Amino acid sequence: MSHSCQAIVFTCIDFRFHSAIRDFLVSNSLKDNYDLVSLAGVTKGLVEGDKACSEIILKQIDISHNLHGIKEVLLIHHLDCGAYGGHKAFDSLAAEGEKQAGDLAYAKELIQAKFPNLDVKKVIARIQEKGGENLIDFEELS
Ligand SMILES: [Zn+2]
Known part of the structure; x- marks a missing residue:
């Protein structure tokens, strides 16, 4: 494998x-060390059984795995998240989380059913507006 x-x-x-995500990845030793996919709602389509979305996600993992040997x-x-209707679609932040x-x-x-050798990490980013700026923090779920 060349790279x-x-x-x-x-x-x-x-x-x-x-x-903020880029900074988070850099602080987790992933600077220039990841492939990147952006999808509205991230895995929402996969979880809801949307065929096209599921195929995209699994295909990108497969390519990344074969091409770049990801772990x-x-x-x-x-x-x-707008794909989920935003904060207003939920009764509380706790319910949304x-x-x-x-x-x-x-x-x-x-994902692990298809790629049992890959570690899958789950992260939630929270956003708060303060003084016209967005403050974003990240939590890795166990
Ligand atoms: Zn979103």
Whole structure:
């Protein structure tokens, strides 16, 4: 293999998160060490059984695995995701976080059924607006 990297990262398309996600990945020793896929809602389509979306996700993992020898899949969901209807679609932040955690867990199961040798990590990004700026923090779920 001529070149390899550690991970494939799945993020939402949401523009508010890109620089924070990049910083997060750099601080987790993944600088220039990951393949990147952006999809609205990240794994929402996979979890809901959307055939086209599932194929895209699994195909990108397969290519990344074969081409770059990745060891892990990083799924980065976020709160206030438009694909889920944003904050307003949920009664509380806790309920929103639970829905995202549940979808991440199921997505991990579906991905590992196909790629049992890959480590699948689940991350949730939270966004808060303060003084006209978006503050974003990340939590890796166990
Ligand atoms: Zn989103």
